[in-house]
Amino acid sequence: MAHTAPYPVSATSQSGALARVAVIPWYVWCAAIAVTSTTVGLYWDISWHTSIGRDTFWTPAHLCIHFGAILAGLSSTYLILTTTFGKNRAKKEFSVRIWGFYGPLGTFVALWGGLTMLTSAPFDDWWHNAFGLDVQILSPPHVVLILGIFILGLGGLFLIIAEMNRANTETRSILNRIFLHVGCMLTILLLMLISEYTGYTQSHSAIYYRALALAMPLVLVGIARASGYKWAATKVAAIYSVLWLLALWLVPLVPAEPKLGPVYTRVTHLVPMEFPLLLFAGAAALDFLLDRMAGRNKWLQAAVGGAGFLLAMIAVQWPMGRFLISPLAENRIFGTNYYPYMQPPSDYHFNHQFNFYERSRAQFWVGMIIAFAAAFVMTRIGLAWGDWMRRVKR
Amino acid sequence: MNRVFLISFAACVLFGSRCSAHVGSPDVFYEGYAGPYRIFVTVRTPPMIPGIAQIEVRALDGNVTDIRIVPLRAVGEGSEYAPPSDRMERSQVDAQYFTGKLWLMASGAWQVRMEVFGTQGKGESAVPVPAAARRTLRMQKSTGTLLIALMLLLVTSMIAILGAAARESQLEPGTATSAPQRRRGRIAMAVTAVALVVILFLGNMWWNAAASGRADIMMYKAPPVEASLQNTNTLVLKMGFSSWHDRRKQMLLDKIIPDHGHLMHLFLLGLPDLDRFYHLHPDQVASDTFTERLPAVTAGNYAVFADIVRESGFPDTMTARMSLPDVPGNPPIGDDSATTVAYLSDGKGLGTVLTLPDHSHWEWIIEGQTIHARQPALLRFRVFDKDGKPASDLEPYMGMAGHLVIVKHDLTVFAHVHPSGSMPMAALMLLEKQNNSGISAMTAMPGMHETARPAEVTFPYGFPEPGGYRLFVQIKKNGQVQTGAFDAHVEP
Numbered sequence: 001m002a003h004t005a006p007y008p009v010s011a012t013s014q015s016g017a018l019a020r021v022a023v024i025p026w027y028v029w030c031a032a033i034a035v036t037s038t039t040v041g042l043y044w045d046i047s048w049h050t051s052i053g054r055d056t057f058w059t060p061a062h063l064c065i066h067f068g069a070i071l072a073g074l075s076s077t078y079l080i081l082t083t084t085f086g087k088n089r090a091k092k093e094f095s096v097r098i099w100g101f102y103g104p105l106g107t108f109v110a111l112w113g114g115l116t117m118l119t120s121a122p123f124d125d126w127w128h129n130a131f132g133l134d135v136q137i138l139s140p141p142h143v144v145l146i147l148g149i150f151i152l153g154l155g156g157l158f159l160i161i162a163e164m165n166r167a168n169t170e171t172r173s174i175l176n177r178i179f180l181h182v183g184c185m186l187t188i189l190l191l192m193l194i195s196e197y198t199g200y201t202q203s204h205s206a207i208y209y210r211a212l213a214l215a216m217p218l219v220l221v222g223i224a225r226a227s228g229y230k231w232a233a234t235k236v237a238a239i240y241s242v243l244w245l246l247a248l249w250l251v252p253l254v255p256a257e258p259k260l261g262p263v264y265t266r267v268t269h270l271v272p273m274e275f276p277l278l279l280f281a282g283a284a285a286l287d288f289l290l291d292r293m294a295g296r297n298k299w300l301q302a303a304v305g306g307a308g309f310l311l312a313m314i315a316v317q318w319p320m321g322r323f324l325i326s327p328l329a330e331n332r333i334f335g336t337n338y339y340p341y342m343q344p345p346s347d348y349h350f351n352h353q354f355n356f357y358e359r360s361r362a363q364f365w366v367g368m369i370i371a372f373a374a375a376f377v378m379t380r381i382g383l384a385w386g387d388w389m390r391r392v393k394r
Numbered sequence: 395m396n397r398v399f400l401i402s403f404a405a406c407v408l409f410g411s412r413c414s415a416h417v418g419s420p421d422v423f424y425e426g427y428a429g430p431y432r433i434f435v436t437v438r439t440p441p442m443i444p445g446i447a448q449i450e451v452r453a454l455d456g457n458v459t460d461i462r463i464v465p466l467r468a469v470g471e472g473s474e475y476a477p478p479s480d481r482m483e484r485s486q487v488d489a490q491y492f493t494g495k496l497w498l499m500a501s502g503a504w505q506v507r508m509e510v511f512g513t514q515g516k517g518e519s520a521v522p523v524p525a526a527a528r529r530t531l532r533m534q535k536s537t538g539t540l541l542i543a544l545m546l547l548l549v550t551s552m553i554a555i556l557g558a559a560a561r562e563s564q565l566e567p568g569t570a571t572s573a574p575q576r577r578r579g580r581i582a583m584a585v586t587a588v589a590l591v592v593i594l595f596l597g598n599m600w601w602n603a604a605a606s607g608r609a610d611i612m613m614y615k616a617p618p619v620e621a622s623l624q625n626t627n628t629l630v631l632k633m634g635f636s637s638w639h640d641r642r643k644q645m646l647l648d649k650i651i652p653d654h655g656h657l658m659h660l661f662l663l664g665l666p667d668l669d670r671f672y673h674l675h676p677d678q679v680a681s682d683t684f685t686e687r688l689p690a691v692t693a694g695n696y697a698v699f700a701d702i703v704r705e706s707g708f709p710d711t712m713t714a715r716m717s718l719p720d721v722p723g724n725p726p727i728g729d730d731s732a733t734t735v736a737y738l739s740d741g742k743g744l745g746t747v748l749t750l751p752d753h754s755h756w757e758w759i760i761e762g763q764t765i766h767a768r769q770p771a772l773l774r775f776r777v778f779d780k781d782g783k784p785a786s787d788l789e790p791y792m793g794m795a796g797h798l799v800i801v802k803h804d805l806t807v808f809a810h811v812h813p814s815g816s817m818p819m820a821a822l823m824l825l826e827k828q829n830n831s832g833i834s835a836m837t838a839m840p841g842m843h844e845t846a847r848p849a850e851v852t853f854p855y856g857f858p859e860p861g862g863y864r865l866f867v868q869i870k871k872n873g874q875v876q877t878g879a880f881d882a883h884v885e886p
Contacts, residue, residue, distance in 0.1 A: 053477075054497060093568040096558040098551075105563045108555050112548065119544040122537055130442065130531040130605075139608075140601045158563075166567065260497050261465040261504075262472030342499070344471040391564040 023171045024178070028163055030075035031110060031156030032178050038068030038149050039185040042192055043273065047251055050340035051271045053260030065117075065149070072152050073114035076107035094162070096394050104162055105394055110155025116148030146193055153186045161226050161389045176227055183223035184239040190215045191240070191277065197357075200274055200336075201350065203321025205357035206367025209310060212282070213375035217309050218382040220283050221290065225386020230291065237283035244276035248335045258341035267341040275324060275334050278316040285312035286379070298383050305383075306375030325352045416816065417616075417699070417711055418807040419800070422523050423770055423854040424815035428510040429517015431456040434854055435815075436770045437506055443527045443612060444499040449506060450770065451482060453490040458512040460484070465496045468503035468522055468707040468821065469828050470647070479509065498525040501614070501638075502645045503708040505825050520828075522821035524708050526614035526638075530605075549590050557583035614638050619712040621698050623688075627721045631660070631676060631684040631700060633712060647705035650678070653820040654792040656729065658684050658702050659810065661799060665695040665715070668801055668864045669735040671877060674726070676700075689732050691721035697801075699808050707821035711808060726875075729792050731868060733877035748878050753780035756867070756878045759850075765884045770856040773798065775867050775878070777849050784849030791870035794819070796851035799866040807863070811853045857884040 041064025048061045055062065080103035083091040095102040124141035160182060164175040191198070197211035224232035251272040258267055285308040293301045323329055330337040336351060358364040422437040432455035438448040451461055464479040466472065482494035498504055504523040509516060533541075561579025562571050571579075615636035622630050639646060650657050656675040664670030676686035684700075698714040726732050746758040759774040775796070777785040791797060798811040809816055851869060865880045 053499070096562045098554045098558045105555070105559055108551075108558070112551055112555060115544070115551075116548055119541065119548065123541055126531070126533050126537050130533070140597070140604055162563075258475075258477050260499050261477050262467040262500065263475040263477050264472050266475050346471060388564075393566060394563050 023167070024174060025163065027075050027079050027104075027107070028160055028175070028178060030071055031106065031159045032182055034068040034072035034075070034110070035153045035156045035182050035185045036068075037071065038065050038152065039188050041065035041068065042149065042189065043247060046192065046195075047270045047272060048256075050342070051256040051258065051267050051269070053258050053341060069114045069117045069148070069152065072110045072155065076103070076111040076114070076155070079103050079107045080111070094166070094394050104159055105392065106155045106157070106159030106162060108155070109158055110152050113148045113150070113152030113155055116151060117145055118148075120145035120148060146189070150186065150189055150193075153182060153189060156182045157186065157223075157226075158389070158392060162392045162394055165390065165393050176229055179227055180223065180229075180232060180235055181239065183219065183227075184236045184243070186223075187216070187219050187236055187240055187279075188243070190219055191279075192273075195273065198277065199355070200317075200321045200324040201353065201355040202357055203317045203324075204354045206364050206371055207357040208317070209314060209371040210367055210374060212277075212313055213306070213310055213371045214378060216279065216282060217286065217306055217375050217379040218385070220286055220309075221305065221379050221382025222385040222389065224283075224287060224290070225383060226389035228390060231284070231287050233283040233287045234280055237280040241276050241278075241280055244273070248272045248275060249332065252332065252338065260341075263341050264344040265339045265341050267339075271338045271340050272335060275329070275336070278313075278320055281316040282309040282313040285309050290383075299380060302380035302383060303376050306377075306379035307372060309379065310372055310375045321354070325354065327352075416709075416807075416809040417713060417805075418802070419809040419816070419858045420526075420528060421768075421856060421858065422521060422815065422817055423811070423856055424521045424817065425454070425772065425852070425854040426519060426521075426814050427517070428508060428519035430514040431458050431510050431512055431517050433458075433510065433519065434770065434772070435506075435508075435519075435521050436856065437521060437523050438768075439523060439525055440498060441527065441529045442531070443501045443525050444497060445527075446495045447498050447506075447523065447525075449482065449494045449496060451492045451494075451508070451510075452488075452770075453492075453510075453512070456512050456514055458490060458492075458510055460511040461492045461494075462509045462511075463494050463496060464507050465498060465523075466505050466507060468505045469824055470706065473505070473828055476507065479507075498523070500645070501526050501612070501642060503704070503706040503821065505828075520825045521815075522707050522817045522825055524817075524821075527612040528614060530609050530613070545594075549594070552590060553583050553586045556586040610637070611641065617710055617712050619698070619700060619714050621714045621716045623716075623718060623721070627688045627691075627723050629660075629674075629676065629686045629688050631658075631686075631698075631712075633682050633684070633700075633702075639710075645706065646708050649705040650702045651705050651820050651824075653701070653703045653709075653818045654794060656792070658700055660684075660686060660701075661699040661808075661810075662691070663697045663699070663801060664692070664734075665697055667735075668803065670694070670696075670732075671735065671799070671866050671879070672726075672730075672732045673797070673799070673866075673868065673877075674730050675728075688721050688723050689726040689730065690723040691718055691732075692734075693718060693720040697805055699810075701810055701818070703818045703820040707818070707824045709818045709821065711810075713808075729875070731875040731877055733866075733879075735864075735879045746880060748880070750876060750878070754778060754785060754871070755782075758865075758880050765857060765882055767857050767860045767884050767886055770854065773853045773855055773865070775851050775853075777851070777869060777871065785871060786849065787872050788849065788851075789870040789873070791868060791875060795869070796853070797868040798853045798855070799868075800855065800857070801864050801866075802859075803862040803864065807858055807861075809855065811855050813852055813854075815854050857882070860884050860886045 041061050044061035044064060048055060048059060080101050083095050083102040092102045094104060096105050098108055120141050123144055127139060127141045160175055160179045164172050164179060167175055194211040194215050197207050202208045220233040220236060223236055252269045254270040255268065256270045286305050289305045289308045290301055293304060324334060324336055339348060358367055420439045424435040431453055434452045434454055436450040440446050449463055461482040462479040463482055464476045466476050480494055480496065482492035485491040496506060502525060504525050505520045506523055507520045509518055557579040560582030561575050565571065615638040617636050617639055618634045620632045624630050657678050658676050660674045660676050662672035670692060674686050676684035679685050695717050698716060700712040701709065703709045746760050747755060749755040755778050757776045759776055777788060779785045795813050800809040800811065812819060857863060861884055863882045863884060865882060867878045869876055
C-alpha cells in the first residue's frame with residue numbers, strides 16, 4: 001500500500017460500502033456526472049436534430065449539455081476557492097498553483113473546458129445569424145464547443161487519475177471504474193465528433209480509417225496506459241458498444257415528430273445514430289499488442305500497436321460495412337432502416353450503397369498510408385500521455 | 395449572310411442581383427382569399443438560409459379569430475408531410491392583424507400554408523415563398539470584443555495550466571517545487587504559447603475558409619445572361635447557371651415553366667432616366683437561349699431584366715445592361731408593349747395623376763399619405779375614361795387586371811407585381827394544383843377574373859428601402875395595352 005486517501009476518513013466508515021463511498025471525493029462524482037451528462041446531451045442533441053429539428057436553448061438535450069458544463073464549472077470553482085481560501089492546509093498539498101489559486105490540476109482544466117463551452121455560445125449564435133442555422137457538426141463554433149466539452153472531460157480524467165495515483169488498492173479499483181467510464185465518455189465524444197467520416201457507407205474509403213486512426217488510438221492507449229489495468233482499452237470499447245447499442249435500441253422508443261419543414265420523411269420517434277463501430281476489435285488489438293511488447297522501445301510499441309489497431313478495425317469494419325448496407329441490416333437491431341426527417345425518400349438508396357470518398361485507387365492507397373502513419377503517431381502520443389497521467393498526483 | 399450587328403457591349407455587366415425573383419425586393423406580398431376571408435399576407439424572408447421568416451397577416455374582410463401557419467416545400471418531396479402548424483399571434487391593438495414566424499431551413503421554393511378560422515368557419519390558403527440567402531451578418535463590435543477577451547483569457551489560462559501541469563502536477567503531495575521543475579514549467583509555458591499561436595493562426599485560416607465557403611455555398615447568385623443584338627433587330631439572350639443554381643438543380647427543377655402564358659417576361663428600361671419601357675416575351679429557341687424580334691427601339695443604353703420561373707415555382711430575375719442602336723421595327727403586337735415616359739411628363743416629374751393620349755386619365759389613389767419603406771400597402775390605381783367617369787372597358791392583360799413594374803432609380807430594386815401579389819402567378823398555380831384545393835387559384839385571386847374589371851386595380855406591395863422609385867402600371871383597355879408611369883418617393 002503505497003498511497004493514502006486524500007482526506008481523513010472516520011473510523012466508522014473504514015469498512016464496507018459506506019467506506020467505499022466515503023473515500024471517493026465528491027468532486028470526482030461531480031466530474032463523472034458532468035462528463036456523462038454532456039455526452040448524453042450531445043447524443044440526444046444529434047438525435048433531436050435528425051428527428052425534431054427545431055431547437056432552442058431550452059431543449060432537454062441542450063440542458064443536459066449545459067448542466068454538465070455548469071456542474072463542472074461550479075464544482076471546480078468551489079473546490080479552487082475552498083482550497084485557496086479555506087483553512088484546511090492539507091488540501092493545498094494536493095494542489096497545483098495557478099495565478100495564486102490552488103486546486104487539483106483537473107479542476108483548472110475542467111473549468112477551462114466549461115469556459116470554452118460558454119465562449120462557443122455567442123460565437124455559435126453569431127455564426128447562425130451570419131450563415132444560417134448550421135447542419136454540420138464541424139463548424140468553427142461547434143468545434144470550440146466540442147473542444148470545451150472534451151477538455152472538460154479531460155479535467156475529469158485528471159481529477160480522477162490524481163486520486164487514483166494517491167489511493168490505496170481498494171479505492172483505486174473503484175476510482176479505476178469511474179476513470180474508465182469517463183474515458184469511455186471521452187471516446188464517445190470523439191466518435192460523435194468524427195461521425196461525419198465514420199458512417200458505415202464510408203467504411204470502404206480511406207477517410208473512414210484516417211478518422212479512426214487520428215481519434216481512437218490516442219484516447220484508448222492514453223486511458224489504458226493511465227489506468228494500468230489489463231484490457232482497459234477493451235473495457236472502454238465494450239462500455240461504448242453496450243451504451244451505443246442501448247441507445248440504438250431504446251432511443252427509437254421515444255415519440256417525436258419533426259417541427260421544422262421541409263419534412264421529407266415522416267418520423268414518429270427519435271432517430272438514433274448508426275450502429276456502433278466494432279471498436280472492441282481495435283481496442284483488444286491495442287491491449288494485447290502493447291501488453292506483449294511492454295518494456296520494448298516505445299516507438300516500436302507505437303508502430304506495432306497502431307498498425308494492429310488499424311488492421312483489426314479494417315478486418316471487422318470492412319465486412320461489417322458490407323453487411324450494414326445490405327437489406328439484412330434494415331431492422332431495429334442494426335438500425336439502417338432509420339432515416340432523418342430531412343432525408344428525401346429519393347435519397348434513401350445512398351444509405352444502402354458505399355460512398356467512396358476517394359476518387360481513385362491511388363487516392364485510396366495514399367489515404368490508407370496516411371491512416372497507418374496517423375495510427376502510429378497517435379498511438380505514440382497516447383503512450384506518452386498515458387505514462388504522464390500515471391504520474392499525476394495533484 | 396447574316397450580319398451580326400452590335401453585340402452586347404457591356405452586356406452582361408450584372409448589377410448585383412440581390413435576390414431571386416425581383417432584385418433587391420425579397421419580401422413576399424400576397425392578397426387573396428382563404429375561404430371566405432380576404433387576407434393580405436406579408437412574408438419577410440430571412441437574409442440568410444436557414445433562417446426565420448416573419449409572417450404578417452391582415453384580414454381585410456370577415457372576422458378572423460385565429461390563424462395557423464406551416465412551411466412546406468412548394469412541390470415534390472417535402473410538400474407532402476407538414477410539421478405541426480404554428481399559431482399566429484393576434485395583435486392586442488388590431489384584432490384583425492396577426493404575426494408569426496417560421497423557419498425556412500433550405501433555399502428554394504416554399505409555400506406558407508395557412509388555416510384561417512373565424513366567424514364564417516375555416517378557410518385555407520397557401521402563399522409561395524422563394525427562399526435564398528442574400529447576405530451574411532458582420533460580427534457586432536460588442537460580440538467581437540467579448541470573444542477576443544474570452545480568447546485571451548482562455549489562451550493565457552491554458553498557458554498557465556500547462557505550466558502548472560509540467561511544474562508540479564506530478565509532485566508528491568506536500569513537496570515543494572525544485573528549480574529544475576520550475577524550469578520545466580517555464581519551458582512548457584513557452585512551448586504552449588508558441589503552439590497556441592500556431593493553432594490560433596491555423597484556426598483563423600480555417601474560420602475564414604469555412605465562412606467564405608459557407609457564404610459561397612449559401613448566397614444567391616442570379617443566373618448569368620448575355621444579351622446581344624443580331625440581324626438588326628433580334629435580341630438574343632443566352633442564359634447560364636450560377637454556381638448557386640448548379641448546386642441546387644435537383645431541388646429547383648431547372649426546367650422553365652410559363653408564367654401567365656410566357657416562359658420569359660423581359661423588360662428593357664431606358665437609361666439613365668427610365669424614360670423608355672419595353673415589356674416583351676422572348677421565345678425559347680434552345681434550352682438556354684431566348685430570342686425576341688424587337689419592336690422599334692430608340693438608340694441608347696438599357697437595363698435588361700428577364701423574369702423566369704422554374705418548375706419548382708422558384709423565380710429568377712436575370713439582369714444585364716446593353717447599348718442598342720436605333721432598331722427598326724413594327725409596333726409591339728400581342729402581349730408585348732412599349733412606351734416612353736417623356737410624353738407623360740410635364741417636366742416636373744411624374745405625379746399621381748396622368749393623362750393618356752386617348753384623353754383617359756389615371757389616378758394613383760395615395761390620398762396624400764407618405765410612403766414608408768418596408769410598410770406593406772395596397773397600391774391603388776383608378777382609370778377614368780375621357781368623360782371623367784370610371785372606365786368600364788378594362789380587359790384582362792395576360793389574364794390579369796394589371797401588371798406593375800417597380801424600379802428604384804438607382805436600379806438596385808426591381809419588382810414585377812400583380813394584383814394578387816409579388817410572387818409569380820406560375821408559383822401560385824403550382825400550389826393550387828399541389829394542394830388540390832378544388833378552387834381555381836386564378837379565380838380566387840384578385841384581378842384574375844376573365845370578365846370586365848372594375849375601374850380600380852390594386853397591387854399589394856411594400857417598398858424595400860427608402861429612395862426614389864418609378865412605377866410602370868400596365869392595363870389593357872379597349873384591346874390596347876396601356877402603360878402609365880408614376881414616381882414615388884419612399885421615406886425611411
